[in-house]
Amino acid sequence: MRLLWASASCAALCWSVAATGQTPDARPTVQLSDGWRFKQDDALRGVESPSFRDADWSVVSVPHTWNRVGYYLPDPATHLNRRESINKAQGIGWYRLGFTPSADLRGKRNWLEFDAASRVATVWLNGTLLGTHQGGFSRFRLDATDALRPGERNLLVVKTDNTKPAPGTTTADTLPLNGDFFVHGGLYRPVRLITTDPVHIDMLDAGGPGVYATTQAIDGARATVGVEIKLRNDGSAKAPVRIVTRLIDAAGNVAADAMETLSLAQKSGGNVRQSLAVPNAHLWQGTTDPYLYRLLVEVLSANGRVLDRVDQTFGIRQMRFDPARGLFLNGKPYPLHGVGYHQDREGKGWAIDATDTEQDVAILREMGANTIRLTHYQHGQPIHDLADRYGLIVWDEIPLVSQWTLGGAKQASPGLLANARQQLTEEIRQNGNHASVANWGIANEVDFGNSLPAFLAGAAGTPPDPMPLLRELNTLEHQLDPSRPSSLATCCEGRLFAAGVDVPVTAPAADLGGANRYFGWYYGTPSDLGPALDALHAKRPDQPLAVTEFGGGGATTVHTDNVLGGPVDSRGRMQPEEVESWIHEGNWAVLASKPYLWASWLWAGFDFASTVRQEGDATDINTKGLVTFDRKIRKDAYYFYKANWSAMPTVHVTGRRYVDRALATTEVRVYSNAPSTELLVNGKSIGTLAACPQKICIWPAVRLARGANQVVARGTFPQAQIEDTIAWHVGDDVARAVRIDSGALVAGASSTGHFGSDTFFTGGTAATVDKPADYGKPTVATPIAGTADGAIAATYRKGDFAYRVPLDDGRYTVTLTFVEPSAKPGERIFDVLADGVPTLRALDVAKAAGAPLTALRRSFPVTVRGGLLTLAFRPSKSEAIVSAVEVAR
Structure with a gap:
């Protein structure tokens, strides 16, 4: 099909009608942007009355929100959002504006137009109630004709309410009920007064x-x-x-x-x-x-x-959406690759302007994106206009996200159903004339079933069934716009869950399927994505399929020496920028090989505010963006896609923010779409690579000098050479010794020297004695006796494994740290061999340390020949373990 x-x-x-060459007064418009008075206060009463005094209120301009959410922990002075400037209050915000419209408006029809007000807005003009609008993302208009006083001073009062939905609240029936993003409050999009003739094109549709x-x-x-x-x-x-x-x-x-x-x-x-x-x-x-x-x-x-x-x-x-061959635009194949996008940014929240949106679109176009998924709600007109102008195809969707009932209810309330229908109607009516809009999304991730994540309020017993609501919205979508398909993004079908976890199959409720799948981040490995997609495609071969989310977090101030050195910390602070790149490299390798996909959107274009997140180097920020919340840093993964998606010549050395290196030998990775790319370190050529697979050029085991190092990648294009230069530093301590925090994705702090994360290993698996982080809950450290460096000792590598450490020839002392996590004496026994020679025989850590969770250190001399030291850990009973490896002159 x-x-x-x-x-x-x-x-x-x-x-504006000036460009038409006709009379300019067919529809006069006045922007109501300056001079508003504002106060956020849930307890105020009588504010709509002209006699209410607001002289002590703040004076603000619209767009406006009182919320400031999400901040980075390092270098707070360089950021607009800081701990002390955060405002996460959700409730009622009042706006009052005095203005004098022209006397010429008498005998006309006059309309107040709000591009959005979050999330419920009630409007009075001169003490007369004009109406209430439920939904924080869509444009609404109110007929102000009878209440307006042309030629006189008028008072416009707007009550906005972004109270978090809960049973009995004023917002209990207003979507979204929940979600992994913060709902800002206020008049965060423009407001205007529009005048028409009594005979006019309908203003209230x-x-x-x-x-x-x-x-x-x-x-x-x-x-x-x-x-x-x-x-x-x-x-x-x-x-x-x-x-x-x-x-x-x-x-x-x-x-x-x-x-x-x-x-x-x-x-x-x-x-x-x-x-x-x-x-x-x-x-x-x-x-x-x-x-x-x-x-x-x-x-x-x-x-x-x-x-x-x-x-x-x-x-x-x-x-045309072909389930086997993807999207066709005007009869020709047109593969889509782009990003998911939230509308907030640091310092402004949702109160952005058209210039901000233009900057965001320019950043995404430079990367080579040709599509944007406008998540998880209706976005404003500026980004739709830009998408039309630049040819970016967009996925639009309403804010039916994750949850659609409250208080244990098993079905959506009549009020919520009405609100979902209203928001879908508004989105289609307001954006249906955009060439860029490909489809209408009716929901996102309502298929959690009883696998609900911690940030959702799960009900006891059988979870509510989303299908009745989805069927109704799908029918409404086709009635409102038969020319476009409906779509749905799912989280969970086809994933492996523990016994007793049951998730509903919701994809058949829409025309187009979208899969949010985080292989390599929340579960599995990036290579697992391929079989999972093939299974979904085989299950519904007649339904066009897209990948609507994939990716991982990346903190620009957190780094690793080896992305495989420890488990991915998807809920905690240890989220290196390098792991985000690895996630995207692996996922894109799969996605680029699937011709049946009609689109793929990575998650996400920019970091954004989310109060369920205490991760990476930020608080209340989802750090999966390719660009930081303040738009100042384009992370390495951004340039991976620029090299793959854009025709613009691109050469980018990764790891530029990992300046103070923990190891003097490292792999150098360069994203380059040049026919040939040369690497130079301190002026010396390390070699030239041609037509690098996936535009990833890799030079392994590059030796850095003590002190400053200049790393240059030079791409040779037909037109010219392009260079990217970064600076790394190797301290004296690092030059004298190799220190490895075994089992750690990010090395812990130490009193004995600068450790690198786990690397140079073959075999084994990483583990820790600490309790991992979860949504909003930090890692809980387990006390370890006998050491001041608990962060180093807590992680370990286990199994049958070896380290092959690159070193200059000479004599060294090897010091190993062991911590028995739980075994009793005699239950774990293993040998340690240096270049094949046993140095520690029949080691029983529990016995030697005297107790579990007690650090044990052992040292021995070695002589390195041929530039490599091999340390093998061979178990004879259970698994070998080691928590730290140090090799010093």
Whole structure:
């Protein structure tokens, strides 16, 4: 089965009419941005009254949020968000604005438009209640005509409420109920006053433009575009009108037009459907040619006066989703690769402006992304406009995330169901005219079943079934927009869980499947992703499949010498930047080999706020972003994708923030899409590699000098050479000795010297005596007797294994640290051999140390020949263990 959806695209409503060459007053607009007074206080009453005094309130500009969430722990002075500036309060925020509209607005219809207010907003004008809107992400409009006083001072009052949903709260039926992101409060998107004639294009159609266009057919060079216009006559007399629609090309020529006349009865509405035949259609071709027309719709009176006008950009295109061959754009294969995206940033939260969004899009385009998953809620118009302009295909979705019931309920409440329907309707109405929008996401990760993670409030007994809600939303999606498919992102189907864990199969509830799978991070290894995807594809071969999330955390101030040296710390502080890169390298190797995938989105484009996270080098930040929360640092993994996805010449040496090296011998990795890449260390060539697989050039066992080291990667392209230079430092202590924290992904602090993480090993597995971190819960250290370096002693390598340590020839002393985790004397016995010669025979750590969890150190001399020392740990009973290896001159 092949699924076909054809759709047209428009950018956001463009209220400026100067470019049309028509009279500029068809729809006057006043931005209400400055001079607001604000107070966050749940206890205030009577604020909507004109007599209420707000002289002591803060003066703010809109967009605005009171929340500041998420901060990095190192170097707080360099960041906008710091521990003392954080505000995670969720509750009621009040906004009051005095303004004087023009007296010319008398006899017109006047509308207040809010691009978003989180998460419930109640609006009064001059003490009159205009209405309440539930949902923090969509545009809504309120009819202010009767309450507005043109030519006089008016008072606009808005109560916003981002209370965390719980049974009995004001937000209990407002999505999202939960999720791995923070819901900021306030008027965080623009507010404006719009004036129309009493006869106008409908302003109250779920916040939509009232003009809806769809590419109905493309036949060779010819295209047919269907347009629906929703009209209102709020006047007191019948109104004969003429509807003129023009499709205008980039040169300003009319490519197609249509005209319709009708008579609108007083206080009533009407719909007009028109068909535009475009004889030589210039198609919207994604990033290769994102061609946009202008769609101009005018409502004219009987004497030709322009009563209303909507002027939008518009792209003609078709998309087809093939379950075996992926996405086709206008009949040609068009593989999608991009990122998941949250709208917040450090210092601003959700109160970003169009410039911020433009910067984010520019960063993603430079990386080579051609798609963005707009998670996990409806995003604003600026990013949709940019996606249209630059040809970025987007996945839109509503905030049905992880949870849809409260207090142990087994099904969604009527209020929540209504809110889900409302938010889906608003998203489709408001964004359905964008060429960039490929599909409508109806939910994310509602298939946890009884495997609920710690940040979700699980109910006792059988978990609620998401399928009734999903079926209803899927039906509604097809009614609202038959031209686009529905989609759904799942977390759990096909994963291996412990006995007794049961997860529902929800993917069939939507047209398109999306799999959020974190192989190598939360479970398994990156190579496990391939078989898991193949199984999903084989189970539903007729459903197009995408990977909607994959990745891992990366702290820019945490580093490892070997990504395989210890277990991934997916819930804790030990999240090296190098592991994030390894996760992405392994996952992309799988994804790039699966032609049936119609898209893949890594998680995530940027670090973002999440109060369920105490991980990496941050508090309340999800550090899976390829770019930091403040947009100052592009992590190494960003350049991996830039080398693979972008045609821009790219050469990037990884590990540039791991400046003070723990080991004088290291692997050097360079992301390069050059035909050939040379590595130089301190001016000496280490060698040239050609056409590196996956654009990863690797030089193993590179020796660094004592002190400063300059590392240069030089890529030779047909046009020119491009270099990337970084600086590493090897301290005197590191130059004199090799110190390895066995079993550690990130080396612990030590009083005896600078340790590297576990490396140079073959065989064995890593383990620790400490209790690992979990959501919001730090690692719990286990006390170890006999040492001041508990962090070093706590981790260990176990099994039958060896270390092959690169060293200059000469005489050394080897010192090994052992800690018996639990065995009794006589239960664990092993030998240690240096270059094949037994040095420690029949070692019984429990017996020699006298007790478990007690450090034991043993030293012996060795002579290194041929630049390599081999230390073998061979068990004769149970498994061999070692907690630290030190080799000093």
